Structure formats: structure tokens, C-alpha cells
Amino acid sequence: MKIFAFISILLLPVITQAEMPITRGSMLALSCTGCHGTNGKSPGAIPTIAGKSAGYLITIMKDFRDNRIFSTVMGRQAKGYTDEEITLIAEYLTTYK
Ligand code: HEC
Numbered sequence: 001m002k003i004f005a006f007i008s009i010l011l012l013p014v015i016t017q018a019e020m021p022i023t024r025g026s027m028l029a030l031s032c033t034g035c036h037g038t039n040g041k042s043p044g045a046i047p048t049i050a051g052k053s054a055g056y057l058i059t060i061m062k063d064f065r066d067n068r069i070f071s072t073v074m075g076r077q078a079k080g081y082t083d084e085e086i087t088l089i090a091e092y093l094t095t096y097k
Pocket of ligand 1: 028029031032033034035036046047048049057060061070071072073074075077089
């Protein structure tokens with residue numbers, strides 16, 4: 001029995017990770033956390049992106065990308081993404097509370 005207890009302790013991190021599936025949205029959103037902070041909570045001057053609605057994020061990302069609003073950085077960041085990718089990123093970011 002002891003050996004089973006030992007094996008389940010070894011497997012615990014694997015099981016915990018499996019509960020958080022790696023999706024396309026989560027992969028794409030990784031690039032945002034470098035500036036916007038871990039889990040979208042910025043420690044500095046860059047705005048926090050956690051706690052915003054998907055609709056807000058989709059609209060503002062397209063506005064940045066298509067130069068409808070002024071930005072210093074985000075216009076260039078957003079240029080790389082299709083509408084579909086922006087939707088995936090926005091939906092994933094709503095899991096950041
Ligand atoms: C190189 C740093 C950097 C990266 C990477 C970055 N951002 Fe930004 N972001 C900024 C800055 C700086 C601003 C302020 C607007 C500006 O001047 O560009 C901003 C503003 C925003 C805003 C507006 C927030 C608000 O409510 O006013 C959103 C939304 C946003 N970023 C989303 C994202 C997403 C989604 C990604 C990943 C795809 C991302 N950002 C990647 C630097 C970055």
C-alpha cells in the first residue's frame with residue numbers, strides 16, 4: 001500500500017495540470033502577460049486586463065489593430081492576430097479574475 005501512496009504523490013502535479021487544459025486561447029494569451037502581468041494583473045503602469053468582458057477586449061483589440069484608437073504599443077501587438085484569434089484570446093482572458 002505504501003508504494004501506491006508514494007506513486008500518487010508523484011502523480012499529483014500531473015493531475016493538477018491536467019485540470020487546466022492548454023487551449024489555443026491560453027497559448028496566444030501568454031504573450032500578453034509579459035507586459036500586462038501574471039494573470040493579467042499589471043504591477044506597473046501598463047493597464048490591467050483581468051476582469052474585463054470578452055466583448056470589451058474584442059472591440060478594443062480590433063480598434064488597436066485597425067488604428068481606430070491611438071496606442072503606443074498595442075497597435076503593433078494587435079496587428080499579428082486574426083479576428084478568430086482575438087476572440088480566442090478575449091475568451092481566455094475572461095478566466096483571469
Ligand atoms: C510590449 C508590451 C505589451 C504587450 C506584449 C501587450 N500589451 Fe496590451 N497594452 C500595452 C500598453 C503599453 C497599453 C496601453 C495602450 C498603448 O499605449 O499601447 C496596453 C493596453 C491594452 C489594453 C487596453 C486596456 C484598457 O482597458 O485600456 C488591452 C485590452 C490590451 N492591452 C490587451 C492586450 C492583449 C490581449 C495582449 C496580448 C495579445 C497584449 N495587450 C499584449 C502593452 C502591451
